Structures are given as C-alpha cells and as structure tokens.
Amino acid sequence: MIEIDDLTKVYDGTTVVDNVSLNVDEGEIAVIVGTSGSGKTTLLRMINRLVEPTGGRVRLNGLDTRDTPPYELRRRIGYAIQANGLFPHRTVAQNIGTVPQLLGWQRGKIDSRVDELLHLFQLDPGQFRNRMPAELSGGQQQRVGVARALAAAPKVLLMDEPFGALDPIIRAKAQDDLLAIQKQFKTTVVLVTHDMEEAIRLGDRIAVMDQGKLLQYATPEEIIAHPATEFVDQLIGTGERPFRLLSLSTVGEIAHQGEAEGEPVPAGMSLRDAYAECLWSRRTTLPVAGPSGAIIGMVTLRDLEQRAARPA
Amino acid sequence: MTAIASPLARARTPVIDKLGVLIALIVAAAWVFLPFATFKANRIVQGQSRIVFDALPPWQSILLSAVIAISLPVIFYRTATFWRLLMAAVALAVLFIFIGLTAAHLTPAGNTLVRISPGAGFWVLLFGYLLLAADALTRLRLKPLSRIGILILAVIAIAAIMLSGDWNGLSIMKEYFVRADAFWREGLTHIVLAFGSLVAAVVVGVPLGILSYRVPRLRTVVLNILNGVQTIPSIALFGLLIAPLAWIAANVPGAKEIGVSGIGFTPALVALFIYSLLPVVANTVVGLLGVPPSANDAARGMGMTDRQRLFQVEMPLAFPVILTGIRIVLVQNIGLATVAALIGGGGFGVFVFQGIGQTALDLVLLGAVPTVVLAFAAAIVLDALVEMTSVRSREP
Numbered sequence: 011m012i013e014i015d016d017l018t019k020v021y022d023g024t025t026v027v028d029n030v031s032l033n034v035d036e037g038e039i040a041v042i043v044g045t046s047g048s049g050k051t052t053l054l055r056m057i058n059r060l061v062e063p064t065g066g067r068v069r070l071n072g073l074d075t076r077d078t079p080p081y082e083l084r085r086r087i088g089y090a091i092q093a094n095g096l097f098p099h100r101t102v103a104q105n106i107g108t109v110p111q112l113l114g115w116q117r118g119k120i121d122s123r124v125d126e127l128l129h130l131f132q133l134d135p136g137q138f139r140n141r142m143p144a145e146l147s148g149g150q151q152q153r154v155g156v157a158r159a160l161a162a163a164p165k166v167l168l169m170d171e172p173f174g175a176l177d178p179i180i181r182a183k184a185q186d187d188l189l190a191i192q193k194q195f196k197t198t199v200v201l202v203t204h205d206m207e208e209a210i211r212l213g214d215r216i217a218v219m220d221q222g223k224l225l226q227y228a229t230p231e232e233i234i235a236h237p238a239t240e241f242v243d244q245l246i247g248t249g250e251r252p253f254r255l256l257s258l259s260t261v262g263e264i265a266h267q268g269e270a271e272g273e274p275v276p277a278g279m280s281l282r283d284a285y286a287e288c289l290w291s292r293r294t295t296l297p298v299a300g301p302s303g304a305i306i307g308m309v310t311l312r313d314l315e316q317r318a319a320r321p322a
Numbered sequence: 323m324t325a326i327a328s329p330l331a332r333a334r335t336p337v338i339d340k341l342g343v344l345i346a347l348i349v350a351a352a353w354v355f356l357p358f359a360t361f362k363a364n365r366i367v368q369g370q371s372r373i374v375f376d377a378l379p380p381w382q383s384i385l386l387s388a389v390i391a392i393s394l395p396v397i398f399y400r401t402a403t404f405w406r407l408l409m410a411a412v413a414l415a416v417l418f419i420f421i422g423l424t425a426a427h428l429t430p431a432g433n434t435l436v437r438i439s440p441g442a443g444f445w446v447l448l449f450g451y452l453l454l455a456a457d458a459l460t461r462l463r464l465k466p467l468s469r470i471g472i473l474i475l476a477v478i479a480i481a482a483i484m485l486s487g488d489w490n491g492l493s494i495m496k497e498y499f500v501r502a503d504a505f506w507r508e509g510l511t512h513i514v515l516a517f518g519s520l521v522a523a524v525v526v527g528v529p530l531g532i533l534s535y536r537v538p539r540l541r542t543v544v545l546n547i548l549n550g551v552q553t554i555p556s557i558a559l560f561g562l563l564i565a566p567l568a569w570i571a572a573n574v575p576g577a578k579e580i581g582v583s584g585i586g587f588t589p590a591l592v593a594l595f596i597y598s599l600l601p602v603v604a605n606t607v608v609g610l611l612g613v614p615p616s617a618n619d620a621a622r623g624m625g626m627t628d629r630q631r632l633f634q635v636e637m638p639l640a641f642p643v644i645l646t647g648i649r650i651v652l653v654q655n656i657g658l659a660t661v662a663a664l665i666g667g668g669g670f671g672v673f674v675f676q677g678i679g680q681t682a683l684d685l686v687l688l689g690a691v692p693t694v695v696l697a698f699a700a701a702i703v704l705d706a707l708v709e710m711t712s713v714r715s716r717e718p
Contacts, residue, residue: 058623060619060622060623080625081625081626081627082625083625084622084623084624084625085624085625086625089620089623089624091616091619091620091623092616093614093616094616094620095614095616095617095619095620095621095623096617096620097617097620097621097635097639098614098617098639099635099638099639108624108626109624109625112624112625112626112630155620158624159624168623
C-alpha cells in the first residue's frame with residue numbers, strides 16, 4: 011500500500027532522514043517511534059509531500075507520489091496532527107467538511123457525512139455541529155480532528171502525535187476509538203509517536219527511528235523480544251519488557267478449560283491487566299467471561315508467566 | 323448583590339468608587355468655580371464669564387444644580403452600573419438642553435450681535451459625565467450591536483435637540499446659519515477625504531501586507547519605509563507633495579482633467595493615503611503572523627492550495643487585526659483631514675483655520691466639534707465590527 015524506498019531528507023547539510031525504506035501493508039497500522047529530532051515527523055510529512063524528499067521515493071498503491079500535484083495527493087490522504095489544527099473560525103461541521111468541500115461534494119452529501127462521522131465519534135450532531143472549536147474540550151477537539159481527517163474516507167491516514175496533548179484516561183479512550191474505527195474502515199494508518207507504550211498498543215508494526223536512521227521495523231513482539239540495537243532496548247525499557255509482551259494479547263486468546271474461583275475477568279482484558287489482577291487478589295487462577303458474561307474458561311498465573319518470558 | 327438598587331439604599335453602606343471620586347471632583351469643581359457660559363458683546367471680542375447661577379434664570383439654575391448635586395453621591399460611591407449610566411444620560415441631556423437656555427437668558431431682546439457660547443464649566447461637566455457614561459458602558463460589557471444602538475440613540479437625541487431650536491441662540495449655531503451650505507459641502511469633502519484615502523489604503527495596503535508576510539525580506543523594507551513616512555509631519559508632507567503633483571498635472575496627459583494638481587484636494591488625498599498605509603500593512607502582516615501554525619499546517623496537509631489557504635484560513639483569522647488597523651486609520655484620517663484645509667483641500671479644517679484667522683473661537687468650534695463627533699462615532703462602530711468578526715472563544 012505504502013512503499014517507501016531510500017527516502018532521504020537533507021536540510022542545509024544536515025541529514026534529517028537517512029535512507030529509510032519500509033512498506034506498510036493495506037489495512038495495517040504502522041507506528042513510527044523515536045525521540046524528538048529522530049526524523050520521524052519529517053518521514054511522515056514526506057509521505058504526503060508536506061516535505062519534499064531530497065532523495066528516494068514514496069509509492070501509494072504502486073503510483074509514485076511525485077506524479078500527482080501535492081494538493082490533490084493530500085486530499086486523498088487523511089492528516090491529523092497533535093494540536094488538532096482545527097480552524098478556530100469555522101464550526102465543527104465546517105471543519106469536518108473541509109476536504110469534501112475541497113473535493114467539490116454536494117452540500118447534502120457533505121452534511122450527511124459530517125453527521126455520520128460525529129455519530130461515529132460519539133458526538134451528538136444536533137449538539138456539536140454548530141459549535142466552534144474553542145467551545146469543545148481537548149478530547150472533543152481531538153475527536154473532531156480525527157473525524158476531519160477521515161471525512162473523505164481516505165485509504166491512508168497520517169497521524170502526527172495525535173494523542174500527545176490528551177490526559178492519560180482520554181488518551182486510552184482515543185486509542186481504543188482509533189483501533190475500532192481503523193478495523194471498521196480498513197484504513198492504512200501511519201502514526202508518529204514518542205511513546206513506546208502507545209506504539210506497542212496501536213502498532214501492527216513498529217518503526218524505531220534515531221538520528222534519521224530506521225533502526226528496526228518489525229512487529230511489537232519481535233521488537234520486544236529481539237531489539238535490533240541497544241537504543242531500541244532502551245526505548246522499550248528493560249524493566250518493562252515482560253509487561254509490554256503481556257500487553258499484546260488478551261485473556262480470551264489464551265483461555266483454556268478449567269474451573270477457577272472468584273470474580274471472572276472479561277475476555278478482552280490484556281494479559282498484563284490479568285497479571286495485575288492475580289497479584290492484587292492473591293489468586294493463581296482467573297475465570298474468563300465471554301461478552302455475554304458466561305464463563306468461557308480460565309487462565310493461570312503460570313500461563314501468564316510463560317507469556318511474559320522472552321520468546322525463543 | 324442586586325443588579326438594580328436605589329442609589330440611596332446603596333449609599334447607606336457606602337463604598338467609594340475610585341474613578342468616581344475623580345469624576346465627582348471634576349464635576350463639582352466645574353459646577354461651582356468654572357463659567358458655565360461665556361457672554362460676548364460681538365463675535366470677536368474677549369468674552370465675559372457667567373457661572374451657572376448667572377447664566378440661567380433662578381429656577382433653571384436651581385434645577386440644573388439639583389441634577390448635578392444628586393449626581394455627585396451616585397458618582398462618588400460605588401453604585402449599580404445601571405444607575406450610573408442613567409445618571410450620566412440624564413445629566414448629559416440636562417446639560418445639552420440648559421446650555422441652549424443660557425442663550426435665551428443672556429441675549430438681550432433684539433440684539434443680534436451678542437454671542438453666547440458654552441463656557442469652560444460646560445465643557446468640563448460634559449467631559450465628566452461622558453467619562454461616567456463611558457465607564458458605565460464599559461462595565462456593562464454590552465454586545466457590539468447594543469453599543470451601536472446606543473450610539474444611534476445618542477445621535478437621535480442630539481439631532482432632536484438641534485431640530486427643536488434649543489441651540490439656535492448659541493454662537494456656534496449662529497456661525498452655522500451664516501454658512502450652512504459651506505458646512506455641508508466641506509463636511510462631505512471631509513468624509514470623502516477620510517474614507518477615500520482609507521479605501522485606497524486598504525486596496526493597496528492589504529495586498530502589500532500579504533506580500534510582505536509571504537516574503538520576509540520585503541517585509542523589513544516595506545515596514546521600515548512606511549515607518550519613516552509616518553514620522554514626516556503632516557504639513558511637511560503636504561508641502562513635499564506640491565512639486566511632484568504639480569509636475570504630473572503639467573506633464574501627464576489627462577492628469578489635470580481628473581483633478582490632479584499641486585494644491586487642493588488631490589495632494590490632501592494622497593498624503594492621507596500615505597499615512598494610512600503603515601497601519602493597514604503592519605496590521606495585515608501582524609494578523610497573518612498570528613494565524614496558529616497548526617491551522618496552517620492542517621490546511622496544507624488536507625490539500626488546500628496556497629490561494630485557498632489564504633482566503634479560507636489565513637485572511638479570515640487575520641481579519642479582526644486588519645480591521646483594527648482600518649479603525650486606527652479611519653480615526654486618524656478624520657482628524658488629519660482637518661489639516662488638508664491648509665493646502666486648499668477642503669473639509670471641516672476650513673472653518674478651523676478661518677476661525678483662527680478671524681480670532682473667532684466659535685467658528686473654530688464649528689469645524690472642530692463635528693470632526694471630534696465623527697471620529698468618535700467611527701471608533702465606536704469599527705470597535706463593534708472588530709468584536710463581531712473576532713472568533714467566538716467561549717470556554718466550554
């Protein structure tokens with residue numbers, strides 16, 4: 011879907027992005043993670059040509075991005091940024107309708123699309139359509155920002171630290187929303203963050219960048235189990251490794267036959283949270299409840315410990 | 323706290339209003355010590371002062387004094403804003419009506435040479451109560467449209483007093499009756515000078531501002547030149563324009579026919595235009611620089627062309643700041659246009675300079691008062707517009 015080949019950006023003799031190549035498959039979430047100055051944002055901005063590459067090329071669906079005028083290219087690619095970038099002088103509906111309006115959609119079609127997206131992001135259209143951005147909370151602004159990026163149903167969505175300004179609770183909710191919506195629309199997402207936890211939570215694959223170079227591009231399991239360099243290891247945090255591994259799966263995935271005592275945990279709970287529950291409630295086994303509430307099996311502390319150990 | 327309470331009820335637990343103390347002192351001093359009206363045997367001799375009690379028949383001076391006396395505690399203590407505004411409105415109405423009555427009282431029957439004009443006391447009282455009204459209006463935080471509504475009410479009230487003939491005996495109106503045609507003609511010229519130069523400055527200045535914003539190197543040059551121009555005294559600028567404009571009138575075909583000449587209307591318009599450029603260009607640049615970078619980035623990232631970004635994002639967000647520049651220009655030009663009379667450009671300045679030449683202060687006022695009123699009204703209307711165009715930013 012997105013093929014990045016030998017992409018390089020040089021500013022005044024400083025190489026900001028150095029020969030980066032990576033592919034993102036259709037319907038995947040690729041997370042670019044790195045410290046500030048690692049070149050991750052520049053890499054992202056070269057995909058929709060907000061930054062013109064010094065060398066290399068980007069192909070979308072096999073087509074070189076240089077063959078399309080930048081503004082046309084960008085209208086086909088969703089774009090959401092940290093400070094949400096909402097237009098302060100336009101209503102929520104006008105903000106969300108920006109790209110459809112640029113594409114020349116009919117008024118009625120834009121209006122129904124706006125309402126559809128507001129519903130999707132749990133904002134009541136009647137209440138929010140005509141609000142100004144300054145009249146929204148930070149979390150609401152962020153949701154409108156993502157809704158705006160998705161307005162013209164782009165196949166590709168670029169996100170530059172979209173959750174950076176949110177408090178932890180709202181951020182977790184926003185991440186869940188993004189995962190649900192991405193699953194629903196099969197959008198290919200490239201997301202930039204400095205937060206490894208966010209990268210592991212969201213990414214199908216993670217690209218770790220440092221000083222303009224791509225250090226490793228792999229699945230979260232692979233990154234945690236076999237960090238390519240010392241720096242990647244540091245970014246994960248050595249003490250965090252087992253817990254990061256646990257956070258990748260849910261109890262529903264490993265539940266097996268058996269009886270267990272006490273309050274059941276939901277099948278969607280991550281292994282990490284289940285491990286915490288074991289420690290907290292002094293239990294070695296947990297019953298697992300399916301979506302209907304019926305017990306579907308159990309997990310043991312031993313299962314969890316095995317899952318937390320370094321994979322072979 | 324009740325929003326509307328009787329002023330006397332308030333006075334029982336008196337809290338002093340800081341600005342009110344000052345206004346009350348000004349009003350009291352003007353009332354007791356300063357001449358309310360000036361009596362002149364004819365239009366150019368030195369006037370004689372008449373304090374309130376000499377300027378009006380006894381019962382009228384008692385009534386006027388009563389209103390002023392009642393207003394003092396209302397002003398001095400912290401009273402409900404509504405009462406302060408009402409007090410100011412009543413006092414101003416009484417002042418305006420009674421200054422007309424002084425003329426009837428002081429002018430000997432049948433004497434057409436005598437001139438009665440408002441004295442220092444009237445002007446200071448006017449200042450004091452206007453200050454009170456302005457303070458009260460600020461505290462009320464009225465919506466822009468309400469402010470324009472109050473302006474219209476004030477204009478209607480003043481027009482009603484004028485049309486009633488109450489002021490006909492006052493010297494300034496006598497000067498007006500002698501040259502009513504010229505007054506309206508010069509008034510029109512004044513407005514054309516002020517607004518015409520403003521329109522030209524907007525047409526040239528806004529694109530120049532946009533260009534300066536896009537090209538930082540040009541920005542420095544343009545703003546420095548305009549800053550330099552701004553420091554040239556207005557009379558000197560009029561003088562400097564005589565030679566080039568006279569040359570154009572003489573040598574460019576058709577220039578003379580459309581009214582270009584070394585003195586008169588054209589150089590006045592050109593000078594005002596040049597003065598207007600700095601505020602317009604500078605505010606356009608500042609307004610555009612103030613557009614949130616994230617909004618610009620998002621606009622680009624979503625596929626707006628540079629032109630779409632300019633007209634859909636940058637200009638709308640910069641507009642209130644640009645409008646503030648236009649407000650500065652308009653108020654400045656209404657004042658500066660007075661000087662245009664020096665080079666035959668016309669406008670209310672004609673009466674000011676004639677009046678100075680004839681040592682007829684009343685004639686000076688005939689030029690100065692409408693200029694001040696015009697500038698004041700323009701400021702109120704444009705301030706309201708600035709506020710109306712600013713982005714709504716209410717906290718959720």
